[in-house]
Amino acid sequence: MRIHDMGGRFGDGTVMRDSDGTPVFAQDWHARALAVTLATGSLGQWNLDTSRHARERLSPRDYSRFSYYEKWISALADLLAETGVLTRAELAAGHADGPAPAALTDRKLTADAVASTLKRGGPTTRQGPAPRFKPGDTVCLMRARHTSVPGGHTRLPGYMSGATGTVIRCHGAHVFPDANAHGLGEDPQYLYTVTVKARDLWLAPEHPEDEVALDAFEPYLKAT
Numbered sequence: 001m002r003i004h005d006m007g008g009r010f011g012d013g014t015v016m017r018d019s020d021g022t023p024v025f026a027q028d029w030h031a032r033a034l035a036v037t038l039a040t041g042s043l044g045q046w047n048l049d050t051s052r053h054a055r056e057r058l059s060p061r062d063y064s065r066f067s068y069y070e071k072w073i074s075a076l077a078d079l080l081a082e083t084g085v086l087t088r089a090e091l092a093a094g095h096a097d098g099p100a101p102a103a104l105t106d107r108k109l110t111a112d113a114v115a116s117t118l119k120r121g122g123p124t125t126r127q128g129p130a131p132r133f134k135p136g137d138t139v140c141l142m143r144a145r146h147t148s149v150p151g152g153h154t155r156l157p158g159y160m161s162g163a164t165g166t167v168i169r170c171h172g173a174h175v176f177p178d179a180n181a182h183g184l185g186e187d188p189q190y191l192y193t194v195t196v197k198a199r200d201l202w203l204a205p206e207h208p209e210d211e212v213a214l215d216a217f218e219p220y221l222k223a224t
Contacts, residue, residue, distance in 0.1 A: 003060045008159025008201065033069040037076050038118075042109035045083040048122060049181035053153035054079050126188035128173025132218055133192060137167045139221040141194070141214075148219075153181035156220045160212075164224060165196035168213070176217055190218040 006012060025031040041051065054075035058066070066074060080086040085104060090096050099105075109117060133139060143161045147154045155177050171191040179187035194216045199208035 002056065002158070003063050004056045005158045007157040030069045033073045033076075037072055038114070039109045040076060040080065040085065042117065043085060043104050043107050045085055045104075046079055047180055049153060049175075049177040050183075051075065051079065052177070053181040056153065124175040126173050126175060126186060128188040128190060131170050131173075131190040131192075133167045133170070133190075133221060133223075135167055135169060138164065138224045139167055139194060140164050140224050141196075141216060142220050142222060148176075148178040148184060148187075149182045152178065154178050154220075156216065157214070159201060160196065160214055160216075163196045163200050165194040165200075165214070167192050167194055167221075169193040171215070174217075176219070178217070178219070192216055192218070192221065194221070 025034075037051075041048075046054075055063075055071050057078070058071060058074060062074065063071065077091055081088050081091060085100075086096070141156065141160050141163050169192065171193070173188040174191045176187040176189040179185055192215070193213055195211040195213050197208065198205035198210040198212065201212060
């Protein structure tokens, strides 16, 4: 199991929920980390799935000790260097060696465009062939290691691997993160909601008949 794949795992303590009145950002720099991430994402040098995979690729030592926004800013630094937006020397120095290329400055996110950009979002719905499954079908979830790129990005959590469940809804075709994160194209795949009984996921669940609902892409599923 990869270090970031923590869903359904025991031994990590209680999930603490923020109470009413808790600040959105615990520290001022958290807001700046989010802002810089959004601004650089608008440069068009990577996509959402690439950025998620960048955080997953942090070293296990760093991933386990970094806070949430430390993960964000560290992965962003890697992306900036890998795509040539900045050099590692510029990152170390804390300033640019010269003006940015016009291809980047032409795509900059200005302050007056932030609200409309966030409101617009990035829809992932696409056209695709006919879906293989329909509501009511019984399916088996593949193993999480079966990814488009060995050891690469996937939205299939490890604790769901190999479980049998029921399709309850089809959401149409969407960009497939497992391919999109690695520059392999959008490869649209159908997305389904699949429910799995708690008794089929854990050895001794408190409520065996409870169901866990997972949004799963078609390549994650096989007919039983």
